[in-house]
Amino acid sequence: xxxxxxxxxxxxxxxxxxxxxxxxxxxxxxxxxxxxxxxxxxxxxxxxxxxxxxxxxxxxxxxxxxxxxxxxxxxxxxxxxxxxxxxxxxxxxxxxxxxxxxxxxxxxxxxxxxxxxxxxxxxxxxxxxxxxxxxxxxxxxxxxxxxxxxxxxxxxxxxxxxxxxxxxxxxxxxxxxxxxxxxxxxxxxxxxxxxxxxxxxxxxxxxxxxxxxxxxxxxxxxxxxxxxxxxxxxxxxxxxxxxxxxxxxxxxxxxxxxxxxxxxxxxxxxxxxxxxxxxxxxxxxxxxxxxxxxxxxxxxxxxxxxxxxxxxxxxxxxxxxxxxxxxxxxxxxx
Numbered sequence: 001x002x003x004x005x006x007x008x009x010x011x012x013x014x015x016x017x018x019x020x021x022x023x024x025x026x027x028x029x030x031x032x033x034x035x036x037x038x039x040x041x042x043x044x045x046x047x048x049x050x051x052x053x054x055x056x057x058x059x060x061x062x063x064x065x066x067x068x069x070x071x072x073x074x075x076x077x078x079x080x081x082x083x084x085x086x087x088x089x090x091x092x093x094x095x096x097x098x099x100x101x102x103x104x105x106x107x108x109x110x111x112x113x114x115x116x117x118x119x120x121x122x123x124x125x126x127x128x129x130x131x132x133x134x135x136x137x138x139x140x141x142x143x144x145x146x147x148x149x150x151x152x153x154x155x156x157x158x159x160x161x162x163x164x165x166x167x168x169x170x171x172x173x174x175x176x177x178x179x180x181x182x183x184x185x186x187x188x189x190x191x192x193x194x195x196x197x198x199x200x201x202x203x204x205x206x207x208x209x210x211x212x213x214x215x216x217x218x219x220x221x222x223x224x225x226x227x228x229x230x231x232x233x234x235x236x237x238x239x240x241x242x243x244x245x246x247x248x249x250x251x252x253x254x255x256x257x258x259x260x261x262x263x264x265x266x267x268x269x270x271x272x273x274x275x276x277x278x279x280x281x282x283x284x285x286x287x288x289x290x291x292x293x294x295x296x297x298x299x300x301x302x303x304x305x306x307x308x309x310x311x312x313x314x315x316x317x318x319x320x321x322x323x324x325x326x327x328x329x330x331x332x333x334x
Contacts (some may be wrong), residue, residue: 001292002029003291004065004068005028005029005068006032006033006063006090007069007070008070008072012277013072013278016281016282017070017284018050019272019281020284021284023272024289030050031066032066034056034057034059035054036055038053038055061084061088068291071085075169076100076328078097078098079099079107079108083108086112086115086119087111091291092118093291096178097313097314098310100331101331102318103330105314106311109310112300112307118301119300121305123178123182123287124283124284126304127290127304128267130248133265143245143246144244145219146239146240147221149239149240150237150240151225151226152233152234153179153252154176154226154231155176156231156232164207167329171207172209172228173317173324176228177317178317180223180227181215181316182309187223190312192315193215193223194216194218195215196213196214198213198319200323202324208326209230211226213227237255245260251279254280256280290302
């Protein structure tokens with residue numbers, strides 16, 4: 001089954017996604033790209049050999065030759081654009097966070113169900129081979145009873161205007177915190193924590209720049225998560241059980257190395273045919289291939305990143321933001 005992709009927006013993450021697709025088989029092809037700027041779309045199309053470029057997202061939605069659309073726009077546009085494509089009967093892979101809040105995520109899920117099309121949140125972390133190995137170890141109870149999770153993620157991004165602007169959906173919880181929260185959900189299972197405790201520091205613009213979150217789950221299991229956009233952190237993660245520990249030494253949002261019970265596991269990424277904007281960006285290939293497999297099987301959502309879990313993650317982020325003191329315009333529309 002050859003999958004014809006449409007790309008929504010001509011930003012950095014879309015570039016990396018397109019390059020990642022080039023490392024897959026001919027079962028993936030990029031048919032069209034759209035941007036609010038026709039020239040920017042045309043420049044991307046020329047750079048990547050894409051046959052069609054559109055200066056509006058409505059044109060992309062109407063293209064009959066597209067099977068699935070990757071939404072890589074800024075956070076505040078995810079709901080509007082995703083629903084536009086879903087109502088046009090297009091399958092959608094929406095970059096994380098799916099929505100600005102849980103209410104937006106619910107709207108998007110409803111639109112997917114009403115139009116009987118596929119929708120998945122693009123948490124690329126879930127689809128790395130290292131993450132598959134972690135899920136296998138947990139399902140086989142290799143660590144015994146899981147008790148503790150520690151995860152940290154930090155990148156120096158206080159000079160990125162978008163992340164400091166509330167009107168553009170800035171803030172570290174939506175940008176990085178979502179990775180750690182989804183990781184806790186993958187490890188402990190997709191259930192709402194019994195309690196959520198969040199503490200954070202705000203930038204002068206009102207967005208959250210450094211946040212710590214404690215998630216307490218049933219059966220005395222706890223996740224402690226730390227995220228910041230003020231400094232670079234290794235991105236370590238540790239999963240502790242009564243019979244062993246798994247450690248990710250760095251880049252827990254795009255893991256390629258694991259240590260488990262004295263063994264070192266590594267899954268090298270394929271070389272990139274072009275320069276990338278993001279570390280391990282070529283790893284976007286894994287989620288793209290998963291989407292193709294889901295569509296080949298006729299699925300409307302992913303069994304690895306199901307929609308109910310996207311909604312739950314959004315609910316946890318809503319509560320964390322509320323405790324830290326960050327609200328967006330979209331929160332007043334609930």
